[in-house]
Amino acid sequence: MSDQDVKAAFNAIFKSSNENISARFSDKSRVIVQWSHCSASAGVESIAEQLASQLSESAVLVVSGCDGACYEAPVVTVGNVRHVRVAPEDIPDILSHLANVHSQPAAESHPFFSRQTRIALDGCGTLESTHIDDYISNGGYSGLAASLQSAPEQVIEEVKASGLRGRGGAYFPAALKWEAARNVRNTPKYLVVNCEEGEPGIFKDRHLMEGVPHRILEGAMIASYAAGVTEAIIYINAEAELSAERMGSAILAARALGLIGKNILESGFDLEVEIRRGAGGYVCGEETTLLNTLEGYRREPRLKPPFPTEAGLNAKPTVINNPETLASLPYILKNGASVFKAIGTEADAGTKIISLSGVVNRSGVAELPMGTTLRDIVDQVGGGPKAGSSLRMLGVGGPSSGVFPVSMLDTPIKGGMLHESGVMLGAGGVIVLDDRVSLLEVMRNLASYNANESCGKCTPCREGTPRMVNLVDKIAAGDGKSQDIEEMEYLARVVNSASLCGLGQAAGNPILSALHFFGDELAMLTTA
Template sequence: MINESLYKQLQNQAKLDLSAKADKYRVTVQLGHCSSSLGAKEVMQSFTDHLTSNAYMVVAGCDGACFNGPKVSVESPDGSAVNLEKVDASIAVRIATLIEGNMSPLRFDDDANEFTNNQTRVLLNTCGEIDAINLSEYVSNKGYYGLFNAVSSEPDKVIERVKSSGLRGRGGAYFPTALKWKGARKAKGDSKYIVVNSEEGEPGIFKDRHLMEGVPHKIIEGALIAAYAVGAEHVFFYINAEAELSYERMDSAVKEIIDAGILKDGIMGSKWPVKIEIRRGAGGYVCGEETTLINTMEGYRREPRLRPPFPTESGYLASPTIINNAETLANLPYIFANPVSNFTAIGTDNQTGTKLISLSGAVKRTGLAEVPFGTTLKYLVDDIGGGLPSSKSIKAIGIGGPSSGLLPPSLIDTKISPGNISDGGIILGAGGVIVLDDTIQIVESIRHLASYNADESCGKCTPCREGTPKLVELIDKFIDQNATNDDLKELQNLALVIKDSSLCGLGQAAGNPVFSLIHFFNDQLLTKANQI
């Protein structure tokens, strides 16, 4: 039996904590890895030094509108709020002195409102608003209610609910979550493990960091639901070694739930014991590949393993292991705290829910956006990103990082969907969208992607180790205008060989940038050659 009184206790404590400050002004400073470089820590210090007793400061993660950071909101006791953009330490002092006066001379973030209002925010609904490491604030927003509902049910029914939701992985493969869980639950083993993959080593991707920095409890809650469902007694959070703030927030949140007794007598009193541990990544893009990740956890070289067996059968310490992306698990609290139909109503028939998109490049508004599957790139670029400056035009859109390629602007109505979203090797991947303007050279951009894949190859398998540098050499021939027709054929054939014979996903997708170059921009490739 679960401990119903424990959840009621969490709710009561949350009400007490919030009511104790209800008569004061609430100043929320968004501090994430993005705003840290823009002076958010100095803004926090200014408030610490100048706020009077009628106000208190809350430190939240970034809400995704990175282009307008550092952001500050001031909420009065009557519930009205003022949101301000690009706040520096001197403006923070003015805010502190004007806390009960007229703040209209200060900068308001209407642009950021357009950025967030055009989204469907399921995962980011409280990101940037609540104290990232305050359990009471999370609980007051239905936090851990989904976990409470999950452990009130049988594990098989939990998996069935996930299946009904249509949830798929959000790390890039988009494998059905329930199918993976079902396999691990049936697998034989003395121990089972949940590993939350937050390595996020792909260039242009910053979704997991935002979640860990802004709503770490949402990821933890999802991981505990997964552990209960598959019968795992150990949960690992695998965090990129360079994501220091993410580690700090996750570590603090884990300590909070332990102190609150959520794991005492099992998860929420369910008698199912779980231990939580945080591991730091070994560095490198390839560490996001699940078997490479397991190798590094066990102290071996960062290189992939042959499959089968798959991790659900023999993973960490040769035991059944579920590896889910942080974004995937962050969906679970919503699925279990609301009717499943609420989740399935979002997205498309083929893919339910939302997708976090790391939007960067030449658009006016860059940051992390959350949109339903089926949203067009045009909507992302124009309605959320604000389009390009009037003096610029789109030359290409990079989708899915170095494992994918570039789309021409003529395909801007392409919809966000799992797997291949267009011909020419274009895949959504983890959800990176980089808008390139007309100052960018296409062939040189493809070379950068190919070079990154060559640099990040672990070197274990010959096709990837030897083939990816050769791709760069061949592209250089076109850039230097020394390419022949044979070089064009070799470029395409080599990309196919690497794709079909590499051991892991890095090599299997390393040819995609070349495929997109030949498929969509063949004319620009040929203009680089003088012997074709």
């Protein structure tokens, strides 16, 4: 194997893909329909079927994922014309654009996208998610080719220099996991791509799987090469059917081109990839719980150490990465660590995909530089609260995080804790809530979710989380005493400090953050 062999093998694939694209789209218009889990709920299937049956031979229907502007779904793009909230009666107008598609003026800057820096999400909504040629002809798998022309240790050092940290919520330096697994003398080694994404208010991983599945695969291959992995598993939520379908198609297409299997790109690197479906439940996103379900055991966490990089799946070294983390790798390997590190802040390099929902005008997923403030996310990306809504609070980071009042809108996003009260960025969910939602309702929803999702292994989590819900209910019923607030805070701190896994260790955060920012309001709802 030599660098020239790798380069020649990749160039052959790149040439073939370009030829396929040219033959398929020669003198034809691309009609792109964005088909993702969000648009599926808005009737995109019937839109796609009607377009397919009515398109002339001068056009080709392309199925892509959602570009992130979920509030505009279903979206159909013809040239530079973007048709939003498409209904069946809009199809004749869409088809009328085919005659002058090449003369359409450039689309104006879209307010939802203008502040974004798209690395992981690049091409979502435009690349054909069901065909590999579109991805390759737009630079796909060139990051893998660059990696295979370097030693694994060099890839690790490059990613270290980029400052990339995990995007699943823990923000652990990605390359350190690979290095730890590589240094363990035990084989085989595994990579698990954690696409469980079971928490409410988070939907970024599904967008990546449905829009750019090959970018996740390419990142998984780069990470596997660096860590000495020979078997990769894509672990997908049991309910994410479309995501699993798109990832499965991507694996088949990559294998057909020799990008999965033996001697990838004539490099001597071997990798097998398979899909496993999650066992269901928020706790399955915790990495050792995930490993237990892969081995057929109960969905509950393991004691650490040993850590998965030492003894994970089948007691072998195992790297567990989030798909967003992996989807950043091709950019780093193509453009260099310094280019990625220049995005974001000195302490937190790169971008973060935010799942934005609630009472904003523009909900969806947006990829933004680290350091962007919550105010910019709500006002600039989200278009501010909907008419008639008055911003009351933000749910940030999911049920393992907490709530922020309006006074905290200027907080910049960063990895880890955003505030000492327990509010953290987590996987990047931001839920905008108005004054129609009561504080106690928010507290109860978050606390009860954690209680319901507890696996029951740890006594503090099993017993403490429902007790916190009962105390919230007592206050909501008008029977709360001041000592109930004290007990609620005590329970939250005990659960956080004495639980085994990440769910339990953060289950008290919704309570603690609410008490910190809205303590006076809660005190008024109790008696001495």
